[in-house]
Amino acid sequence: MRPCSHVPRCEDLRMLDVARLDDAARRGPEVVTLIEEFRGIEATRKELQGTLDHLRAQRNSANKRMAALDKKSEEFAAARDEMRDVSKRVKAGEQQLVELEAKSHDLRMHIPNAPHESVPDGEGEEENQELSTWGEKPSYDFAPKTHWDIGEALGILDFEAGAKLSGSRFCVLRDHGSRLNRALISFMLDVHAEKGYREVWPPALVKRPALEGTGQLPKFEDDAFKTAGETEYFLIPTGEVPVTNLHADEILDRDQLPIKYTAYTPCFRAEAGSYGKDTRGLIRQHQFDKVELVQFIEPDKSYQALLELRESAEEVLRRLELHYRVVNLCTGDLGFCASQTFDIEVWLPGQDTYREISSCSNFEDYQARRAKIRYRPEVGAKPRMVHTVNGSGLAVGRTIVAILEQYQRADGSVAIPKALQPYMGGLQSIDLPVAP
């Protein structure tokens, strides 16, 4: 059966508003098949539920009558024998219902969110829509190098040490590199605090229901790291998981909204199925640091909130004076849970390309339904699902990559962005070590 642990959130979950199922179908034929199958199961489930309710009603009223009877009377004995049979049928029906519910639940958990109407149709990233750019591509009077060449020469990125300790896709940051990582975390958190985000520091190990709540499970179990001990823990792939689930199973007051959090967390990704992709450098690591932004917001304000949240993420890049662009992901590139996603892509001259450094999404009520996060629109009113919006602000490792590549100089040194210097003890540039 489904592992519900102690969290009472299984039976009555509604993964996706049934009214929006057809919108989800925009994602393609596999989804359409899922939806059809789901609707079939639901129909039989509802029918069974009806007959079962009748049986139970019959049992309940009989029991009420029996309570008043003399327990030794023949009438009582007759009723008991009759009810024995009804009870048996109830039990059988319940068992069947549990199976149907499990099936329905499982199907539903695999149906992705419905894309927002402004999301362009498309197969893959080629069809994403560029919305804006900020700054300009810096020009160099030399061939710009990749960050791994720069970082290794400066002695701040040690991939060999990372591999020795943990294998591929790990890196040791040294000296100014380590400090740069730490400085960026502080800097980013401070920027977001200015924008009204409350800082939290959540666990990096969570239980299964948390990942189901934000939608990483059950479909993407291969992407997650799991601990080997007796209790099942998952290493979080993003701060979104613990921070969003902070309010799982809660009914919030309207006055509390919007709730805005920023969190620094390490992130862990198995990167299954990405063999041979980004094998060099810091771009795709099994472990990396990220500062996350999360908002819980009333439904009619969530798209406004998405823009505002994206603005906060962009603010970090602007203060660091890093050239970037923003793209609107098409249906084919859109994540499983998202209704709309804006990727912020930073310019990497060493690789002559833009790379995602932040992904800002509106999940509408998709995560809220899974994690049961609701609010009361008015005192006394029925609870409604909130909307959740989140984004990276930013991925720290990739920010290091961007700084190394955009701020590199001909002599191999790298300037420190002005806004960051106070966080680096006034350091203005990272220079090549002098040969002894």
Next chain:
RNA sequence: GGAGGAGUGGCCGAGCGGUCGAAGGCAGCGGUCUUGAAAACCGCCGUACGAGAGUACCGGGGGUUCGAAUCCCUCCUCCUCUGCCA
């Protein structure tokens, strides 16, 4: 890790195996009264599915029974004491 104790509605807190969706209190909402407020009094006051009748839910799961908040098993969580330890 060891030993005890506890988990009931937003909160506190009752609850002989049957008439308990669950007493009572607090908070909240509506009303009467009041120039206004307080007090007092009256009413309402969980969630989900269902057109409705109704059904389900007293930490989770399982069992006993015609019938379980109440009995049994198991898991989880929290508290107290104790051991080890960053």
